[in-house]
Amino acid sequence: MxxxxxxxxxxxxxxxxxxxxxxxxxxxxxxxxxxxxxxxxxxxxxxxxxxxxxxxxxxxxxxxxxxxxxxxxxxxxxxxxxxxxxxxxxxxxxxxxxxxxxxxxxxxxxxxxxxxxxxxxxxxxxxxxxxxxxxxxxxxxxxxxxxxxxxxxxxxxxxxxxxxxxxxxxxxxxxxxxxxxxxxxxxxxxxxxxxxxxxxxxxxxxxxxxxxxxxxxxxxxxxxxxxxxxxxxxxxxxxxxxxxxFFSDTNVLKARVQGALAETPFGDFLAPGLPDGTDVDIVFRPQHLKIDFDRGGAGPLPTPSDGVAARATVQRARFLGHESLVEFRMDHDGSVLKATVPNVFLPAAGRVMWLTVKRNRCFVFPR
CATH class of the missing domain: 3.40.50.300 (P-loop containing nucleotide triphosphate hydrolases)
Structure with missing residues (x-):
């Protein structure tokens, strides 16, 4: 043998x-x-x-x-x-x-x-x-x-x-x-x-x-x-x-867990192992916020990778040399989210746009 x-x-x-x-x-x-x-x-x-x-x-x-x-x-x-x-x-x-x-x-x-x-x-x-x-x-x-x-x-x-x-x-x-x-x-x-x-x-x-x-x-x-x-x-x-x-700026969505899901305007996020009623922060970096144009009051269709689009208004846009920083005020709760975009992207303040966030770049932490 x-x-x-x-x-x-x-x-x-x-x-x-x-x-x-x-x-x-x-x-x-x-x-x-x-x-x-x-x-x-x-x-x-x-x-x-x-x-x-x-x-x-x-x-x-x-x-x-x-x-x-x-x-x-x-x-x-x-x-x-x-x-x-x-x-x-x-x-x-x-x-x-x-x-x-x-x-x-x-x-x-x-x-x-x-x-x-x-x-x-x-x-x-x-x-x-x-x-x-x-x-x-x-x-x-x-x-x-x-x-x-x-x-x-x-x-x-x-x-x-x-x-x-x-x-x-x-x-x-x-x-x-x-x-x-x-x-x-x-x-x-x-x-x-x-x-x-x-x-x-x-x-x-x-x-x-x-x-x-x-x-x-x-x-x-x-x-x-x-x-x-x-x-x-x-x-x-x-x-x-x-x-x-510690490594970068962050955006935070606040949510509450129900049935292992955390509901947000960007759709539901998986929150496995967390009991119902747990308050969570969904954290992601500005470079992972995706921007899309308004199409007659509608945004892009939902996808498994990017979730649901949420409506926002441009507050301010600045060019930083190698990228642009755009700040948005969210329609659903008035919170401010930041997006970074390579090169020059400077939409005017007050412009309506739609945002999505890459699901595999988000982190769900108990608050």
């Missing part, structure tokens, strides 16, 4: 793993049972509003803040719990912050070499290698004040990578750069970190930055990670209304 061969899946040890971190300040849990793991070469973004515990989590991992409970592992080895603690300088963890903190009295080369061990020749070779990779080798003997903000950021990156850290912690490192430079420098930084096979934990409050850089996003709120996953999944499968709203 033939038997199928056994398949053994090899478990890959995370480069960084934190388990159940808790930190209190003044009796309040600023970091509340936070757990996550990051593989070598992976970029994870801790994303959330100011004051949600992101930076405190980073400081605990770096060793400059002590947790009240929880454990931190690097390559499967415990480096910190409430009884045992590897000093920050021995954790092989690099740090990058908004303040580049370059030493003004040291040359660019000496800034990058700061903290390197080994012979003078070996240190010089490592400095030259990294400065060449960030296209700043010509400034090796210059000083930080002679560089632009973007160039100083790249020097700070090179300095952080010089000792070949296994993990890089980055706290809003690009927020001090102007928009013109930011995208290019983010991309350069990400490329270099990937080449070094460094595990990266990036703290940001900017959803666009997290979507652009991260392999995985951990959405944080009130000290807790409320959702974690690939950027596409976090964006398209939000856990609640606040998770939708």
């Amino acid at each position: 033939n038997t199928a061969p056994e398949v053994h899946l090899m478990q890959v040890t995370p480069r960084l793993e934190i388990r159940n971190l808790v930190r209190h300040f003044s009796g309040r849990a600023v970091v509340d049972d936070v757990s996550l793991s990051i593989q070598a070469g992976q970029v994870t973004c801790l994303l959330g509003p100011s004051g949600c515990g992101k930076s405190t989590t980073l400081r605990i991992i770096a060793g400059v803040e002590m947790q009240d409970s929880g454990e931190i592992y690097v390559d499967g080895t415990l480096i910190c719990d409430t009884h045992f603690r590897v000093p920050p300088e021995r954790r092989e963890i690099g740090l990058m912050f908004q303040d580049f903190a370059l030493f003004p009295h040291l040359s660019v080369g000496d800034n990058v070499a700061f903290g390197l061990k080994g012979s003078k020749e070996a240190k010089r070779a490592r400095v030259e290698e990294l400065l060449a990779r960030v296209d700043l080798l010509r400034f090796i003997d210059g000083f930080p004040h002679q560089l632009s903000g973007g160039e100083q950021q790249r020097v700070a990156l090179a300095r952080s990578l010089a000792p070949k850290p296994r993990i890089m912690l980055m706290d809003e490192p690009f927020s001090g750069l102007d928009n013109r430079l930011r995208d290019g420098i983010r991309d350069e930084t990400l490329s270099l970190l990937k080449e070094e096979d460094t595990a990266v934990l990036l703290v940001t409050h900017e959803p666009e930055e997290a979507m652009r850089m991260a392999d995985e996003i951990a959405l944080m709120r009130g000290g807790k990670i409320v959702q974690q996953g690939a950027p596409y999944n976090v964006y398209t499968r939000p856990v609640d209304h606040a998770a939708v709203a």
Whole structure:
């Protein structure tokens, strides 16, 4: 009798793993049972509003803040719990912050070499290698004040990578750069970190930055990670209304559940598992509101994908450069819904139009 061969899946040890971190300040849990793991070469973004515990989590991992409970592992080895603690300088963890903190009295080369061990020749070779990779080798003997903000950021990156850290912690490192430079420098930084096979934990409050850089996003709120996953999944499968709203503007329809359905002017929405009488918010983004013209007092016919059309009046339309934003006042209850349309679309205020919403882009949450 033939038997199928056994398949053994090899478990890959995370480069960084934190388990159940808790930190209190003044009796309040600023970091509340936070757990996550990051593989070598992976970029994870801790994303959330100011004051949600992101930076405190980073400081605990770096060793400059002590947790009240929880454990931190690097390559499967415990480096910190409430009884045992590897000093920050021995954790092989690099740090990058908004303040580049370059030493003004040291040359660019000496800034990058700061903290390197080994012979003078070996240190010089490592400095030259990294400065060449960030296209700043010509400034090796210059000083930080002679560089632009973007160039100083790249020097700070090179300095952080010089000792070949296994993990890089980055706290809003690009927020001090102007928009013109930011995208290019983010991309350069990400490329270099990937080449070094460094595990990266990036703290940001900017959803666009997290979507652009991260392999995985951990959405944080009130000290807790409320959702974690690939950027596409976090964006398209939000856990609640606040998770939708953190990434974009939202529209909200208010309804009540009856027979597992929520009735709205756009037709009925499925609300499985919610008991009758539950008040719900039906949440969707402005780009998923479809606009149609009035045809003698009638709108488009209902479809399974778009539901029923509802009548509305244009309140205001603005061109935003790459898209247009149109605000509508709904006939049925006077509420205002927003639609974004690619390119230029500027209907006059007072114009009657019909709206539908893509059913597979709507989220039904208990209110």
